[in-house]
Amino acid sequence: MLTRLYGGHVVDPVNGVDGVGDLYFEDGRIVAPPEGRSADVEHDVSGHIVMAGAIDIHSHIAGGGVNTARLLLPEAHRAHRPRPANTPLSTAGWSTFETGRLYAQMGYTTVIEPAVSPHHALHAHLELADIPIIDKGFLTVLGNEDFLLSAFRDGATQDSVVDYIGATLEATRAIGVKCVNAGGVDAFKQNIRHFSLDDVVPEYGLSSREIFQTLQRAVNATKIRHPLHLHMNNLGLPGNVETALATIDSSQGLPLHLAHVQFYAYGTEGKNGFSSAAARFAEKINANKNVTVDVGQVMFADIVTISSDVMKQFNSLPGGRPKKGVIFDGDSNGLGVVPYSYRVSDFFNAVQWAAGLELFLLCDDPMQVFFTTDHPNGAPFTTYPEVFALLMSADKRAQYCSRLPADVLELTNLPALKREYSFYEIATMTRAAPRKLYGFEDRGQLGAGSVADIAVYKPQPDKAAMFRSAAYVFKDGNLVVRDGKVSHYTKGRTLRVRPEYDRKINSRLDKYYDGLYGLPRSLFEVQDAALPNADAFAEVPCRS
């Protein structure tokens, strides 16, 4: 069935398109305008903005952490509407089902969960399989496990580390590798409470810097497209911009992704010893094109922080809002879940909010800076439309600023920044750039051959309303959203990478598990028989 969207303003940065034109798709893929054939179905989208489906590169949507947060905060997700017919569980609050529904309604069609501990991969896949409509994938978390740290300490060859990463990606069916507070999670188990770039993990004699750099080189050598996804040390602490700048200085000229950098954009100025250092940080980012960042914007809302940086989460417990939390010392890994509430009247929260926007506005290249709230850590993903509106309107930012504590404005540059994002820049940041960051060849653009994941928005003065309720969303060519409401539920795919590696590592790993845990390693592997949708996986190619 050939479908034609006609008359819309197509914004497709990958192909340099920014103007009125028609779009055709058939059998789930975008096709070139066919000659001598007319479309079976036509949609008049004149006056609308047409983009590829959006891609979220970092959003905690599935797995043990998110599920723990659900159980910790039953009050956070009450539903209030009876369900409409024929949509099972469509009224459950913060469920897998709602995750797919709400993302789709905003025109998002691919979302990556950024932090899954290898031993909890199956749980994460079970949740992902239950999320309708969107495609998804996850990053597996490495860099605090004894096997790897011992290998680094003992000077293992890069090839053997590459094999280990390959085997872990295969066993967990992940799309890339994240490293969280490199070495710090292990150090916390040894009762260390603060861990910076040059602090050393006891027992291994390795600094955080050495760990992330060695892992960064190895990830690069696997030829998977996504660079090491790094959660740096000292998250949230005053003056931590120094850590961030030093991390960029240590990035070896190789690709490196720095996660939720707003949480590292802090100086120590002012009477509270806490200020925005976003300007220095952005300057550094602009000067280091090997580095990409996502912002992790804060919005004023009740949230819950979910992080594998268990040391940081432990230190956050006394400031929890409300004061409770889960601290999990996992297998060679960790997890902390602590609720919080960002308040516009709170000096620190207001600085955080401003610092995030400064980063967005001061980083020159939207291919380098990614749109995230680190859902749900900075704000729930449902606030994205409001954040888009803030990026697109200096007036709207001024309205927000008028509500901030007066002393905050002296410690940020935000009021002076008049930049307003265009639709083209928004599409770059949420479509073209994620395509490149994850090496997607089949999405993030509207050229022929791409999957027909398409979001159509009706422009209106209220940009947030525009992005909140897409006029049309097509997933693999199926119309799934009409006028901001899901009209049809589909099952998405799970995206994974399968780099080549020497399978000899498997017998070493089997022996290691047997020796350390007295358990077969296969107990931790994700196997087809465990999944309701084993055929839903799609492979993202590696570099050749």
Add this chain to the structure above:
Amino acid sequence: MSNATLDGKSISSEDAYEKAAEILQAANFPLVAGLGADVAGAQAAILLAERLRGAFDHLASRDSLADLEVVRSAGIFVTTPNEARVRADLVLLVGPGLTGYWPAIFDRLALDKETVHGGKTARRVIWVGPKRGEAKIDGVEVETIPATEAELPGVLAALRARVGGRPVALPAAAAKKLDAAAEALKSARFGVAVWSAAGLDSLMVEMLQGMITELNATTRFTGVPIGGRGNATGVLQTSAWMTGFPPRTGFGRGYPEHDTWRFEASRLVESGEADAALWISAYSGEAPPWEDVDIPLITLGPPGSAPKHGLFIAVGKPGENYDAVEFAQETSSMVLRRASAPAELPTVAEAIAAISAKFSEDLPC
């Protein structure tokens, strides 16, 4: 051969599914309970409860909720049995009957072996309130702090007080013993408390976790909960991602509502609010807890577990008769259990699908 019975008499599977669908569809507020099932079975059961606008509960909810109550009100420190195995230089066993709740406990925690990470040392093992004769572990010197079940809350409170340096009103000898234990806890590198909520109540778990929080002011200390029977933790997790809530959740108003009192299975049945029940107990065939109630009952259980009354449909045992995903106590994670004795029996999910296929069309899907 059919594996279904009605009031103890054999009927065909087709008739059984038909009859089950009739019962559930005729009910105003059906209950899906027991839920002793693998993850796929739990998913099917929860979807069924939602479709019927009924409620669901798990047979070991009491135990899951005892821990969860503490999580919700104060929070919790936990680790995995494997991390305890490689790292715990001190293991605090809490309450009687731990080996009953988790037969492989001592082997898994390798209490007789040295720690591997964080330094290689022998472990110190302290057991508060073991059953008589229970605190014997091969190759391990177990220090015990005796307490009957009735004394246990008081002893835990006193231990917590001594860890925090607060006074307790105890005879000198008992106080000295507690002080020694408190000192041991405080000087642990990575201490791990192990408990089963099946043997404690929420207040005791809260006391224990309160003590762990205090210990973390100066050292590292955490806990290993022993989960409830019948894949209670796996069903809890599944319920959380599907509905946002644990079991004891109802859909009567068309959206999930969670209430530990209102949607407790026995209360729903005994009060007459539930007017039909689907009881699932695929692991053990455990019978429903309610008594002297005559509402239409459908039971899904392993062969041989048919009750005298009502409709029974035999299903396989998860992980034994069919490949199944469940929460594993030994890893604290979801795992695939390969069938050790495959059998020609439907899975829980298949039985529910077969029942659902018989619903008349006016029921939303």
